[in-house]
Amino acid sequence: MRIGELASRAGVSVRSVRYYEEQGLLTSTRSPSGQRHYTDSEVERVAFIQRMYTAGLSSRTIVELMPCIDSPSEETSDAALERMALERERLSAHIADLLRTRDTLDALMATARAHQHRMRSAGADSDWQPPASCRPQPLSAADRSGRSDGQGVRTPW
Amino acid sequence: MRIGELASRAGVSVRSVRYYEEQGLLTSTRSPSGQRHYTDSEVERVAFIQRMYTAGLSSRTIVELMPCIDSPSEETSDAALERMALERERLSAHIADLLRTRDTLDALMATARAHQHRMRSAGADSDWQPPASCRPQPLSAADRSGRSDGQGVRTPW
DNA sequence: CTTGCCTCTGACGTCGATGTCAGGTTTTAG
DNA sequence: CTAAAACCTGACATCGACGTCAGAGGCAAG
Numbered sequence: 001m002r003i004g005e006l007a008s009r010a011g012v013s014v015r016s017v018r019y020y021e022e023q024g025l026l027t028s029t030r031s032p033s034g035q036r037h038y039t040d041s042e043v044e045r046v047a048f049i050q051r052m053y054t055a056g057l058s059s060r061t062i063v064e065l066m067p068c069i070d071s072p073s074e075e076t077s078d079a080a081l082e083r084m085a086l087e088r089e090r091l092s093a094h095i096a097d098l099l100r101t102r103d104t105l106d107a108l109m110a111t112a113r114a115h116q117h118r119m120r121s122a123g124a125d126s127d128w129q130p131p132a133s134c135r136p137q138p139l140s141a142a143d144r145s146g147r148s149d150g151q152g153v154r155t156p157w
Numbered sequence: 158m159r160i161g162e163l164a165s166r167a168g169v170s171v172r173s174v175r176y177y178e179e180q181g182l183l184t185s186t187r188s189p190s191g192q193r194h195y196t197d198s199e200v201e202r203v204a205f206i207q208r209m210y211t212a213g214l215s216s217r218t219i220v221e222l223m224p225c226i227d228s229p230s231e232e233t234s235d236a237a238l239e240r241m242a243l244e245r246e247r248l249s250a251h252i253a254d255l256l257r258t259r260d261t262l263d264a265l266m267a268t269a270r271a272h273q274h275r276m277r278s279a280g281a282d283s284d285w286q287p288p289a290s291c292r293p294q295p296l297s298a299a300d301r302s303g304r305s306d307g308q309g310v311r312t313p314w
Numbered sequence: 315c316t317t318g319c320c321t322c323t324g325a326c327g328t329c330g331a332t333g334t335c336a337g338g339t340t341t342t343a344g
Numbered sequence: 345c346t347a348a349a350a351c352c353t354g355a356c357a358t359c360g361a362c363g364t365c366a367g368a369g370g371c372a373a374g
Contacts, residue, residue, distance in 0.1 A: 315374100316373105316374090317372105317373090317374085318371100318372095318373090318374105319370100319371085319372090320369105320370080320371080320372105321368100321369080321370070321371095322367100322368080322369070322370090323366105323367095323368090323369105324365105324366090324367100325364100325365090325366090326363105326364085326365085326366105327362105327363075327364075327365095328361105328362085328363075328364100329360105329361105329362100330359105331358105331359105332357100332358085332359100333356105333357075333358075333359105334355100334356085334357075334358095335354105335355090335356085335357095336353105336354090336355090336356105337352100337353095337354100338351100338352080338353090339350105339351080339352070339353105340349100340350080340351065340352085341348105341349080341350070341351085342347100342348085342349075342350085343346100343347090343348080343349090344345100344346090344347090344348100
């Protein structure tokens, strides 16, 4: 397939695909006229690259990880594994940070909802309904660590 | 305290503190000579702002959330709560993405380690020790969702 | 052959949080 | 008092992953 189809299948822009190649993350076979052609497997690769980017890795980092992916031979393992472990650690730290931040948001929303309720039971407009965003959050199924207070605490961050 | 102390206590640069004020995230009382002065509570506020930034929120978004934080009255709640719920959703999605990415990294590392082991049992240098990064990962205590395969699968992403 | 769509290279623009530098004032330590 | 250190404003620089535009060529359908 050509670059446009690859891009739309992987859900990125054509520009991004060219950029990935420019960064050494992707290769392409060229038609005699110079147009890039790709196989189906490149779609997943591009999606993978995109996920790495959104995970906060830089081009340089992804490049350093790629040899471990392209040819998991004894050549690549040593340095690349080190980097992968390091990035894994960074990822875990970042995840923990985001979880804490989400907890903070939850606490803030809880206090705000408490305010709404106080308003509601004291106000004259008793037919008022809280917006959808105010109803108890489903807490996203997976990964919870505990914490469900945030009860009237001042500056809950 | 003055800006330098605030910055170092909150673990950010002086430049950043001024930037936060410029963005309307922070206020300061000025001494007659024009120098900024802060109270202890501002330290936590700056740290909070920083956490929001590292969580991927933009200045504009944080600003929109701030009224809900500064004065949780009935004025602020409606629009701000909507935004908080929205940002919470974005956060959850991002967290899920990062977890998936970390799983991918784990799978990649597992295959790499498998390679190392094959090398080790077949190679001549039997006294070789895998680097620290190759030993089984502690999986970071909290939040696991399952997945511990990655056994020789080709292109595990 | 022409028309419309896709692709190419190359370059410059962008955006957001910060770094950094200049030139000047204020505070602090000796 | 004086020198060092911290602070001020204002401005320009940076970096990374793209957007976007220009100008030229490729390719299938009518």
